[in-house]
Amino acid sequence: MVSDALLTLRRWLEASDFKHGERLPSERLLARQLGLKHNAINRAMARLLAEGLVQRDGYKLSYAGDGTSAACPFTCDLVLARRSFYSRSYLKTAKELGIGLRIHYYESMGEVLNHFHALDVPETECVLFDAPHVLPASLWESALRRLITHGIPAVSIRQHSPDIPCVQTDYARAVELAFSHLRDSGHREMALVSTSPRAPSACEIVAAWQSLRLQRGFRASSERIALYHEGREDDVRMIIEKLEGAWKSVSALAVYSDWEPIVPHLLEALAQRKRCVPKDLAVICLGDLPNLATTKPPVSTAAIDVSFMQESVFHLAQRLARKKQDMGILAPFPRVLIQPHLILRGSTRPLIPAKAGKRTSAAGLAAPIFPVGQNADTSPAELSQNLENLIRRPYTLAAHAEESRFVTVSLDPFVNRPLNFRKGWLGDLPLAHFAAGKHKIHGVPFQVLGGHSRKDCGAIVFRSMANKTGKARSLPSRVRVPIGTRALSIYILHGCGYSRFLAPFARYDFFAGSKRLGSVPLVALGYPPPGCDAEQFEREARKANIQDWWPDFPHIDFPDARRVPVMEVEAADANRHVFLYTLEWKNPFPRRKVTHMEITVDSGQPTTLGVVAVSFLAAVTKQPATPSASPGPVAASRPQDVRTSG
Numbered sequence: 001m002v003s004d005a006l007l008t009l010r011r012w013l014e015a016s017d018f019k020h021g022e023r024l025p026s027e028r029l030l031a032r033q034l035g036l037k038h039n040a041i042n043r044a045m046a047r048l049l050a051e052g053l054v055q056r057d058g059y060k061l062s063y064a065g066d067g068t069s070a071a072c073p074f075t076c077d078l079v080l081a082r083r084s085f086y087s088r089s090y091l092k093t094a095k096e097l098g099i100g101l102r103i104h105y106y107e108s109m110g111e112v113l114n115h116f117h118a119l120d121v122p123e124t125e126c127v128l129f130d131a132p133h134v135l136p137a138s139l140w141e142s143a144l145r146r147l148i149t150h151g152i153p154a155v156s157i158r159q160h161s162p163d164i165p166c167v168q169t170d171y172a173r174a175v176e177l178a179f180s181h182l183r184d185s186g187h188r189e190m191a192l193v194s195t196s197p198r199a200p201s202a203c204e205i206v207a208a209w210q211s212l213r214l215q216r217g218f219r220a221s222s223e224r225i226a227l228y229h230e231g232r233e234d235d236v237r238m239i240i241e242k243l244e245g246a247w248k249s250v251s252a253l254a255v256y257s258d259w260e261p262i263v264p265h266l267l268e269a270l271a272q273r274k275r276c277v278p279k280d281l282a283v284i285c286l287g288d289l290p291n292l293a294t295t296k297p298p299v300s301t302a303a304i305d306v307s308f309m310q311e312s313v314f315h316l317a318q319r320l321a322r323k324k325q326d327m328g329i330l331a332p333f334p335r336v337l338i339q340p341h342l343i344l345r346g347s348t349r350p351l352i353p354a355k356a357g358k359r360t361s362a363a364g365l366a367a368p369i370f371p372v373g374q375n376a377d378t379s380p381a382e383l384s385q386n387l388e389n390l391i392r393r394p395y396t397l398a399a400h401a402e403e404s405r406f407v408t409v410s411l412d413p414f415v416n417r418p419l420n421f422r423k424g425w426l427g428d429l430p431l432a433h434f435a436a437g438k439h440k441i442h443g444v445p446f447q448v449l450g451g452h453s454r455k456d457c458g459a460i461v462f463r464s465m466a467n468k469t470g471k472a473r474s475l476p477s478r479v480r481v482p483i484g485t486r487a488l489s490i491y492i493l494h495g496c497g498y499s500r501f502l503a504p505f506a507r508y509d510f511f512a513g514s515k516r517l518g519s520v521p522l523v524a525l526g527y528p529p530p531g532c533d534a535e536q537f538e539r540e541a542r543k544a545n546i547q548d549w550w551p552d553f554p555h556i557d558f559p560d561a562r563r564v565p566v567m568e569v570e571a572a573d574a575n576r577h578v579f580l581y582t583l584e585w586k587n588p589f590p591r592r593k594v595t596h597m598e599i600t601v602d603s604g605q606p607t608t609l610g611v612v613a614v615s616f617l618a619a620v621t622k623q624p625a626t627p628s629a630s631p632g633p634v635a636a637s638r639p640q641d642v643r644t645s646g
Contacts, residue, residue, distance in 0.1 A: 005040035006047055013053070018063035024054065026061070046082075046105050057088065075100030076317050078128040079115045082107050085290055086130070086306060093310040099318070109139055116143045120150060126317040130157040132258070137161045137200060153320035157313055158258075159200055160335060165320060167313045167336040171201050171256075174286045174302035174340040175208035176527065178254045180552040181300070181342055183218075185349070187252035187282060191224035193239055193266075194256040205256050205286060211529070224250065228262060236265045240273065243281070252282040252348070257289060264295050283347040297346030309338050339427070387565050387577070394443025395562075395584050397489050401617055407485070408447040409614040414479050415457035419450045419612070426461060426497035426549065426608050431578070433567035439613075442562055442582050444491045446613035460611040462506065463603040466498040477603045483510075483594040486619040487587055490597065493564070493613040495580040498606040499524035499548040502540060505607035507600050510585060512592045520560075520585055522546055524607050527553055546581050560584050580612065590619045 012034060018024070027045055031038040045061070048054040055064045076094070080087055082105040094101035104115040112129075119127050127147055131140060141161040147154045148164065156166040182190055190212075197203040212222035226242055228235035243250060255263055263285060270277060277283050277297060285292055288303030316336060398406075418424035419431045436450035436458055450458025461467060463475035483490070490510065499505075506522040525544035528537045537554075545561040547553055555563050561584070565577035587594065594616070601609050 005034075005036050005044035008034055008036065009041070009044050009048060013048075013063065020063060022063050024061040024063060026059070049103060049105075055091070057091070073098070074125060074318055074321060075102065076126045076128050076314065077102050077104060077119050077124060078130065079104045079106060079112060079119075080130045081105070081132050084130065086310070089306060090310055093307060094314060097311065097314050099314050109135060112140055113143050116140075116147060120147055120152065122151075124152050126153040126155065126321050128155050128157060128313060128317060131159045151324070153317065153324055155313055155317055155320070157309075163333055165316060165333045165335070167309060167316060167338065169201070169287075169304050169309075170337050170339050171204045171286065172208040174304075175205055175254070176552055177302040177340055177342050178284045178286060179209075179212060181302075181344070181348065182252040182254070182282060182284065185252075185282065188218070188221075189249045190218075190221040190252045190254065191226065191242070191247050191250045192254050192256070193226045193228065193262075195258070196227045196229055201258065202256065209254070233265070235262065236269050239266060240269050243270075243275075244273075250281070252284070254284050254286060256286040258287050261289065261291055263289075263299055264291060267295055267297075267299075278347050278349045282349070288343060293345070295347075300345045300348040301343045302340045303343045304338055304340050312336050312338065390563065390565060391441050392443075393562070395489075395491070397584070397586070397617055398443030398491075401488075403445060405618050405620070406445050406615050407618055408445065409481060409483065409616065410447075411460060411481070411611070411614060412449060414460045414476075414481065415449055416473070416475065417457055417459050417461045417610070418454055419448075419458040420452075421454045424454075425459060426495065426610050427467065431566055431580075434580075439493075441493065441564055442491075444582065444615050444617075446491075446493045446615055448493075448613050458612065460599070462599070462601040462609045462611075464498065464505070464601065464608040465604065465606045467608045478598065478600045480596055480598050481614060482596045483616060484596075485593060485616070486590065487594045487616040488590050488619050489587060490585045490594070490614065490616040492583045492585075492611060493580060494546070494583065494609065494611045495549040496522070496524055496546050496610065497549055497608045499526040499546075499553070500605075500607060501526035501529050502543055503605060503607055505602050505605040506609045508583075508585065509598045509600065510587070510594055511596050511598065512589070513595055515592075517587060517589050517592065517594065518585060520545070520583065522609065524548065525554070525556075545583060547579065549578050549580065551576050551578055555579050 009030075012030075024030075025033065027041045028038055030036075031041045034041070045054060049056055053064055055062050076099060078090060078101060080090070080103055087103060087105075090103065091101060104119075106112045106115060112135075116127070124147075127144070129140070129144055131137070137156075137159050141156075141164060144154050144156065144161070144164055154164065156164050156168075158166075158168050160166050160168050179190070192206070192209045194205055194209075195202050197206050206225060209225060210222050212218040224247060226239055228238065243253075255266070257263055263283065267277060267283070270281065275281055283299055285299050285301040285303075288301040288306075292299040292301055316334065419434055419436070421430050422428065424430050434448070436448050436456075439446050439448055448458060450456050460479060461475055462479075463477045468475055492508065496505070502523060503526060504521050504523045508520040508522070510517045510519070523544045523546070525541055525547045527548075541554075541556060542559075545558045547555050547563070551568060557563055561581050564580040564582060566580060568576040568578050597614075599609075599611060
């Protein structure tokens with residue numbers, strides 16, 4: 001029946017002589033005109049859409065013509081769930097990038113395998129597979145890997161599988177963002193609602209949530225996990241029963257919903273039971289579905305920029321096809337990890353903080369955890385003063401030295417990324433509130449470069465797995481910075497991103513000619529892994545000397561390195577701060593000239609280093625003896641006393 005409908009549709013299109021882009025009648029109208037069943041027309045039209053003969057924009061169908069794909073230099077075949085929210089955005093993104101796109105819809109695993117089999121032909125340029133979380137990778141990875149074995153580039157979207165290129169979401173990071181936001185809003189009793197962990201994304205989310213037991217006071221929250229299947233009425237009823245029973249003390253709920261619209265049904269059920277969101281229960285989603293912005297109240301999310309993710313998919317597909325064309329074989333299989341960001345809406349308003357001296361309330365809420373330098377009774381003026389005090393505390397040598405003895409090192413020949421613009425600094429977000437010019441930090445004057453133009457770079461960003469280019473050039477993995485004088489100590493203003501727990505990722509070496517005077521390995525503190533309790537984390541933190549610049553990581557001062565709070569990009573009213581760090585290296589040979597320093601990174605690590613400024617404290621040279629009026633020998637001047645370090 002479908003084949004007959006397909007043949008009838010082809011003949012009708014040929015006889016109608018439609019022009020490219022001309023609107024076609026609806027499927028129901030075509031069914032009446034051609035005397036066919038609507039179901040057969042629908043399936044036949046899906047074939048024509050996959051072939052590129054017809055285009056769909058929502059419910060509107062238009063004629064694409066036989067030359068549509070040929071007009072594009074590169075065409076992808078996307079295997080996508082029929083009820084996906086993102087089919088229209090895929091088409092829009094492909095059109096903006098000048099890429100041809102044929103969509104093959106599926107409703108079952110059998111249809112997925114049939115599409116893969118049909119696409120296993122030499123004419124296929126690249127296959128993209130947007131796998132839903134309800135399908136474990138084991139069901140489809142062998143079929144997709146067969147395409148790669150036959151020389152056809154393929155990309156998995158949102159799910160990782162060995163030996164298959166993929167673009168996926170960092171779900172563990174989404175859990176961290178959601179948890180940190182709820183914690184900073186004053187919530188101490190939380191719970192997770194997730195789909196049944198049949199796929200890697202759900203497993204990753206559940207594992208990340210369980211790691212909350214490492215945080216002091218959150219062991220009970222880490223154990224509150226409810227798993228649902230299809231977001232049906234009985235799933236919502238199960239969640240409500242938990243909130244009215246064993247989870248009665250819960251004040252915040254994190255919900256993973258990648259496809260099933262369970263959150264609107266949950267909000268409706270809560271409203272029927274007179275539970276107000278966010279007054280009685282805060283709700284945040286891991287993943288942003290289109291309907292979450294229109295619910296009452298709108299739901300906060302730890303979301304992924306869908307357009308950016310789809311652009312990354314198409315760019316990766318083009319790269320794989322280009323490498324195959326240039327080399328004759330497929331390139332190594334990359335894995336692109338897209339970082340989430342918070343979208344705050346009305347479902348997660350902060351709790352009213354408890355007064356000082358009060359214990360946990362009946363709802364199980366303790367005093368909220370505030371940003372550095374802040375507590376429940378801190379006024380904005382006091383907070384500003386506390387943060388200023390963090391920046392003013394001098395290093396010991398700096399406290400005993402006149403400012404004229406400090407010399408700033410020019411980094412102008414080496415800077416490669418702007419500080420204050422998007423897609424600058426360490427990644428996608430800027431240091432928008434860190435101005436260029438002179439800054440006195442921890443008693444040391446630093447000269448920060450940059451300016452109001454995107455071309456005015458202010459940082460040396462080094463190569464890593466997460467960052468590879470700057471100013472259209474490959475980022476360096478080693479830089480040699482000249483010093484050329486005697487120095488008691490050298491101070492570095494820097495930051496890092498994409499850090500992992502206690503991961504060594506870079507090294508500062510200081511030289512007098514060919515002799516190495518000293519070396520400082522950079523070790524990122526990162527976020528504690530599962531199995532690391534609070535006491536162990538505090539003990540292990542002594543091995544680090546820098547922390548990720550993002551505010552959701554635990555930030556502390558280290559013995560020879562201190563934090564520098566900088567106002568976050570879009571959170572001026574919330575007093576949230578990102579963090580740079582300063583590092584002090586004391587020269588063990590102060591009488592020897594420091595000719596240069598070398599900065600070397602391990603580009604195979606994800607942790608990315610950004611150096612903003614370098615200054616040094618010059619050693620005091622011997623002063624000529626003052627002639628004495630009295631006879632006798634002239635006493636030699638006393639050499640510089642370096643015991644000021646205490």
